[in-house]
Amino acid sequence: MTMKQYIRKADIILFIALVVIGLAASAALTLSRTDAGADAKVVIESGGDLYARYPLAEDRVIVVPAPKQNRADTPAADSNEPASAQYDYYNVVTISGGKVSVTEASCKNQVCVKHGEISHPGESIVCLPNRMVVRIVSGGSEEGGGYDSVTS
Amino acid sequence: MTQSPRNTSAQFVARVALMASLALIFSYIEAIIPYNPGIPGIKLGIANIVTVIALYKFGWKEAAGVSVIRIVIAGLLFNGLFGMLYSLAGAIVSLAGMICLKKTGLFSVVGVSMAAGVLHNLGQLFVAAALIEDLRIFFYFPVLLFSGIAAGILVGIASAMILRILK
Numbered sequence: 001m002t003m004k005q006y007i008r009k010a011d012i013i014l015f016i017a018l019v020v021i022g023l024a025a026s027a028a029l030t031l032s033r034t035d036a037g038a039d040a041k042v043v044i045e046s047g048g049d050l051y052a053r054y055p056l057a058e059d060r061v062i063v064v065p066a067p068k069q070n071r072a073d074t075p076a077a078d079s080n081e082p083a084s085a086q087y088d089y090y091n092v093v094t095i096s097g098g099k100v101s102v103t104e105a106s107c108k109n110q111v112c113v114k115h116g117e118i119s120h121p122g123e124s125i126v127c128l129p130n131r132m133v134v135r136i137v138s139g140g141s142e143e144g145g146g147y148d149s150v151t152s
Numbered sequence: 153m154t155q156s157p158r159n160t161s162a163q164f165v166a167r168v169a170l171m172a173s174l175a176l177i178f179s180y181i182e183a184i185i186p187y188n189p190g191i192p193g194i195k196l197g198i199a200n201i202v203t204v205i206a207l208y209k210f211g212w213k214e215a216a217g218v219s220v221i222r223i224v225i226a227g228l229l230f231n232g233l234f235g236m237l238y239s240l241a242g243a244i245v246s247l248a249g250m251i252c253l254k255k256t257g258l259f260s261v262v263g264v265s266m267a268a269g270v271l272h273n274l275g276q277l278f279v280a281a282a283l284i285e286d287l288r289i290f291f292y293f294p295v296l297l298f299s300g301i302a303a304g305i306l307v308g309i310a311s312a313m314i315l316r317i318l319k
Contacts, residue, residue, distance in 0.1 A: 006260055006261065006262045006308075006309060006312045007260055007262055007263070008258065008259060008260045008263065010256075010258035010259045010263060011259055011260050011262055011263030011266070014259065014263055014266065014267060015263075015266060015301065015305075018266070018267075018270055018297065018301055019298075019301070021297065022294045022297040022298050022301075023294075025293050025294045025297070026294035029291060029293075029294065048284070048285040122291075123291070124289070124291065126280075126284060126289060128234060128280060128283065128284065129234065131283070131284060133284055
């Protein structure tokens with residue numbers, strides 16, 4: 001059994017085309033990445049809506065509740081309880097030393113936690129089960145600066 | 153005059169059910185293998201071997217039946233509703249692609265499967281982008297493209313080997 005029986009010329013052409021597309025896309029994504037300016041912001045979205053926006057330069061820990069919750073009562077804003085005791089579905093976002101990571105998540109797959117740290121504008125961490133997105137935007141962009149809150 | 157066994161609907165149902173349960177076993181084996189690359193959507197998809205074989209040995213209707221039944225049941229059993237939604241989108245896109253590429257007659261099983269692997273991941277990416285309402289998720293595009301190529305080729309080689317024996 002040789003490989004020749006399995007692979008034809010068109011397969012190789014398709015393979016090369018796909019690899020070229022992949023390399024071009026990753027090159028374009030790498031080039032479009034700019035360094036975070038001093039006024040870069042961390043934007044957190046929950047369920048497709050803006051949840052919060054903080055400067056990347058300031059260290060803090062943010063608990064992001066997911067849109068879906070089993071319990072009816074909302075815990076007090078200044079509660080000192082751990083996030084897991086307050087919400088059924090949540091993510092904990094940590095901003096530290098100009099880097100952002102999801103340090104805790106209620107979901108089973110923990111993909112967002114394993115994603116690690118992000119520090120460049122345009123990068124994002126996504127938690128699909130909780131429909132949460134954390135991303136970094138540069139200060140110059142419309143989203144990053146200006147308004148304190150956004151209404152839709 | 154005896155009717156060709158290929159054309160009866162009972163044969164069709166039995167064949168699809170048999171292959172769907174085989175595919176489900178593959179899904180289960182894949183689900184219990186402790187292997188997590190840390191990025192959603194990246195897996196080998198060994199159950200797709202059954203889909204590819206169904207397409208080549210029988211036809212697109214059988215392949216579509218096996219694929220959809222397998223995904224719905226595997227979704228309920230192991231992957232959850234969200235996983236099912238992604239898989240369904242991926243399966244529809246990749247099935248359409250496979251049928252088209254196979255029709256051209258230019259590609260081998262491996263080539264068709266490779267394209268299917270890539271299309272499967274792209275379909276999932278589009279659903280993810282729609283659900284999360286954020287196009288920035290396309291940052292995953294290169295990763296998913298390359299993993300789709302790799303998984304598709306492996307599935308294709310396995311399918312080609314099995315098809316050779318089945319002939």
